[in-house]
Amino acid sequence: MPPRRFLAAALAVAVITTVAGTSTTAAAPPQPPVTTLNPISSSFADAFADPSIIQGRDGYWYAYATSDPLVANGPFGLMHMARTKDFSSWEYLGTVFNDTTKPAWAAPGSFFWAPDIRYFGGRYVMYFTVTDTLANPGGDPAIGVATAPTPAGPWTATDGPVVAPKPDGNGGYFGTIDPAMLTAADGKRYLYTGGFYGGISVTELSPDGLHSVGTPTQVTVGDRYEGSYVVYRDGWYYLMGSSMNCCAGPTTGYSVFAGRSRSPRGPFVDQDGASLNESRVGGTTVITQNGNKWIGPGHHAFITDAAGQDHIVYHAIDRGTPWLTDPFGINRRPMLIDRIDWIDGWPRTRAGLGPSDTPQPAPATGSAAGINSTDPAGGLRGATRQAGDSLGGPTASISGAATTRQSAPGGSLRVDADVRLGSSFTTVLGGSVVATVSATKVSIVAGGRTGSAPLPADFNRTGWNKLSVQVSGTTVTARLNDAGLGDVYAEAQLAVPGLKVRSAPVSWLGSAEVDNLTVRAVADPVRRLAAVPEAGKLLAGDEFDGNGLGAGWTWVRPDSKAVVADGKLSWPLQNTDLVGSGNNAGLLFHDTPAGDRWIAETKLHLDVGEGDIRNYQQAGMIAYLNDNDFARLGDVSIWRTRQTEFGRELVARADGATSYGGAAIGRPAPTMWMRLAYHRNAAGEHVYRAGTSVDGVNWTWGASWVLPAGVTPKLGLYAHGDQTGVNPPPVATFDYLRFYTSK
Template sequence: MRALIAILTVVLLLLTTSAPADARPPREPIRNPVSASFADTFADPAVIQGKDGWWYAYSTADPLRADDAPGVMHIARTRDWRSWSYLGTVFDGSNRPSWATATSGLWAPDVRYVAGRYVLYFTVTDTTLHPGDDSAIGVATAPTPVGPWTPSDTPVVAPRAASGGGFLWTFDPAAFTDVEGRHYLYYGSYFGGLWVTRLSADGLTPVGAATQVAIDNRYEGSYVVRHDGWYYLMGSAANCCAGPTTGYSVFAGRSRSPLGPFLDADGISLLASAVGGTTVLTQNGNTWVGAGHHAVVTDARGQTFVVYHAIDRNQPWLTEPFGINRRPMLIDRLDWIDGWPRTRAGLGPSDGPQAAPVTGSGLGITAEDPAARGIWGATAGPTDPQSGPTARVRGVATTQRPAPADRVRLRADLRGDRATTVVLGRGDRRLRVTFDPTGQRLTVRAGTGATVRTPVTFSPGWRTLTVTADGPQVTAQVSSSDLADPAAEVTTRVRGFAVSSAPVQVSGSDTLLDNLTIRPLARPHTTAAPVPQVGRLLGGDEFDSPALTGWDVVRPSGDVTVADGALSWRLTSTDLTGGSNNATVLLRQPPAGDWIAETRLRLDLGTDTVRNYQQAGLVAYRSDDDFARLGSVAIWNTRQTEFGRELVATADGGTSYGGAVIGTPAPEVWLRLAHTTDAAGEHLFRAGTSRDGRAWTWGATWTFAPGATPRIGLVAHGGAEPATTATFDYLRLYRLAP
């Protein structure tokens, strides 16, 4: 009998101490666009994981398919980011906001869980409060992510009159909660800039004066997350909707305060005239252009993802050319490189198979019904109207399998007024986290290290507790929406500590538990993707001779002179875009193969004043209607480095122009275009900029159809007043380093 007991004990130990990773087969990859099964366009996506465990996505009011009528903000959901169900619209004729005009657009939703209910913020492009386009931010509430949605009787952010007449663009809301539990709302667009206002505890009323956080004429589509003690403000820049020439991209600044000031990786403010912004997401020459207006989500392993819309450059229109743009929803991994968010470590949008966000729990746990499987000691709780089946913990509940050692992440939705404690590991390698909503404390103790506490202020409803152990680094967060917006956070580093492998304990006197996931913590990608590097010098022009030997001149003029080792070019009121095509262009034949063109440009465009659209820089040129132009440019009060593209977009010769922005300009700036070809024979040009000639920022890529390599050249134009001269010190052509 003793032998049999011993054998059974060994078997039981083997069963309960098996590999902690989920035993299911590897997850099938996904590929963009993830909205393809239910929509051809799903723009301006907002995402939240509901308390029922589903992921819900919301979009702006474009038709889903070309033959559909516009919908008033669409809703879809998924459990695994593969299979989606379309659920209808937020509004219809029965619940449309009374203060929105009948023809007003309802755009750009953002959804949060606040005070025990779902709160949806959205743009109203025209209200009944004033004549004309007086945009505002609306708000609606619902008990579930699907609704029914009840809009407020008035805007949460009312129309804002502009000093010169009209109304500022009050677009693109994004809510946020800081680690003090205070609520904020970010909003704005090009005409007026980005702003933030405090909100009341229920998220429905502004509190105090608003603060501007980004300059006008640069950003829209704001979104804020907290990461490693910083607040990151991300916004989209350039034209969202130029079909195949859309260069929309996402950039970031960070601050220790949700009110800013937000600075980029070079220390440049998002409020500066020569505006800052570190690239988060931009096109790379594959299928997708115009990647932007995003949200950020975190999967069960702690990996962040960026959810956004983009345009297939080969199928850019939902309706006829120059009509509605086809902007489906995409998702890609978001990595943190040297403290900054980068999509796929800087590779940009994916158009091939990729790993899906990890959902559900390991350890044999049924995440959306924890009492059903995988936990001892938890009983079936009530079926909650918001979350569905729940588990009730009275005493101690324990997972039937051990959690991983060293690197582990736990996430759980909790409801109740009494303290809940989670324990990972055992002995000196034990991590103990207690969330006490009544005592208003979040407490962490790791091993024999000191106990760390932070105050917590929380409204009623479900709260999400996340615990991550990454060797000696331990973090606990409590939030309502779980969108990288913790209302309380404790981070501690205990030298020599690492959590051990052991069953996880959850204890409480009366706690409702749901959506419990326990997974090995994702391994971060910390190395940036490679960027173009120069090889040996192939040739070019140092401008040592007054003669422009080796150059072809399109529309010669007397505005270009060469002297003292530099080419000087007086700016005139000419351009290459649209039907103008009256600017001078200097062109050279490029070398064969892969190469980089570089110039040093001196162009003082001043600051703040309007000097539209004085500019100069490099150009890759096939014709006046088929070129890509990189240069410093004055765009209203801002100074930007734009990489623009024009091409013929219709059979009858209609052209489309749009631009991406890259880096920060200065009175002296270095510019590069890196040329490669892809397997289809297309010519790819990626742009880089530098303010010192040593540190380079590489950004968007534009493509040209197969055929002869576009010529490389220089341009300077855009306005004669005030009198301005661009100076080029050289044009150098380098072999692209392998």
């Protein structure tokens, strides 16, 4: 629609708004805020792993999880379903499949993992992992797909995988797991699949979403990411994936990282421009553990609430009760939810604070302006109540003009609805912001400016889609997509300096059927990262500027090959390790400062090449109680990748068996700086948070590990790793070890 016709539409609706405004009633008093407390699945399950979530046409939010038992000694089930109206109480709905309805092509005993839920084409579509197929029994994972008329089922699986098993050329199969679907602005549907073995790839789907077509594109390197999820925001596609081990009990360091691209096929790069698909792998932290009771947060999904606030839904492990069954059995992975803040263009959980363990504001549901979101006609003037269908319930039919009976708040405002569109449909906020879905595009007019985005040529306007119009500060966004899960058919965005939206009824012009209508003030955005540790006054350390080690050093299993010369400590990597039962590696410790808070820092040069296998050459810093209880931060070769790992080992079973896991952080480089920020928490436990830098100035702060109260751990350096194929071994060169006060 040309701008002149936009303005005419705006004027017409503004007149309606003015007339209606003379008889509007006062808004209903605000309701007490609803809060959530992690884990949000505790009322019906101890484990609800790999969650995905969608708002159904009936207004409920439906969550789905992998096939682990819900409780100790419970059945595995064939993926689980639950729902909520407001995130404060949940109802368990049973399993997705039973033995009769599960995919006929799955091998007996196959597991069903990681459901990904979507809505398009008038039905609910679920993608999921099948761990073993009848074609090659024994471990050939593939991706299945099922459809249902309602979000609670019944689910009908297709007669074959949507993504077939992928042979690795060595008699095995790559990890074709963890699907995530995206409808992109080019009108095509894409499926992201894969994991540590083989990396994540994106495959185009047929329009009905049930078949893969074309050639897959690999978007992440192997050995780093799984559990992908992709959202579109402000012109960027954000690929997020989980890293490290999901299921190492009390040493699980799972975390989520992101890269972005202008294309759904990538390449995806992080905030520093590092690729997710190269040996020295990149990734900007979305969520990682923070030292409270939650560890291993990951395998997530995103939702946007009625106030425009994004939330991350994920699983994590309570480090105090990590097992659903016996140690080294099934991990207890309940479902959690937290706020996502977009800071400098990147998604951060609670502005970088990570998983919450105290009450938090629940996602906003329901509507202001006198509207019952699931029966919207009663709150609208000029709309007709329709019976709707058995799934969605009553709807509002708009033909010509309609307006809310009550005024919407002024300022930042969001209008969100499921819609079936006529030839043209216009939404007006505050009498001055006009958003129109025409036959070919989504357009905005505000403050004398215009913006638009084209719709795909085959866009189906007669089916149910999600339409949101939002004013946040001086930015106006109009977005049309499948179901509000980060997908997009078209998003128009317009910056209008000085824009002020007054309190007025929301108005519509044109034709549409509307359901799940919400009108709400936009959540206040958080734009600054939470505070991170900062180094203050230098307390102690060693610059390695003498003829040997300075005062304060002690060894565990001395290594005579570690030499101080030319202002550096040079230490050839030992062909050994601390993990497991070996415990024969050398460790070099320095006295730590007095007090309950400080930062240790070292500068490390370690060249372990790129792209080849050097498991697990590494060097860095270590916080150490004994050979079976430590946390170490290192630059490490993990198969063909180079990563920065903050690992943890502890005794996990009464017979002395140990568990080891790690959290990734930052991007490695041949020369890098490392920090461990130490503090003692209220329980007397020793908390270490890892930070890394590639220039010594700009720091990336990541995961925290907690060591038990009592004896204060030692702090020092290590240089370990298998030397297979490398002679002489690489040399770790440390420029110094310093201790600072922590601001």
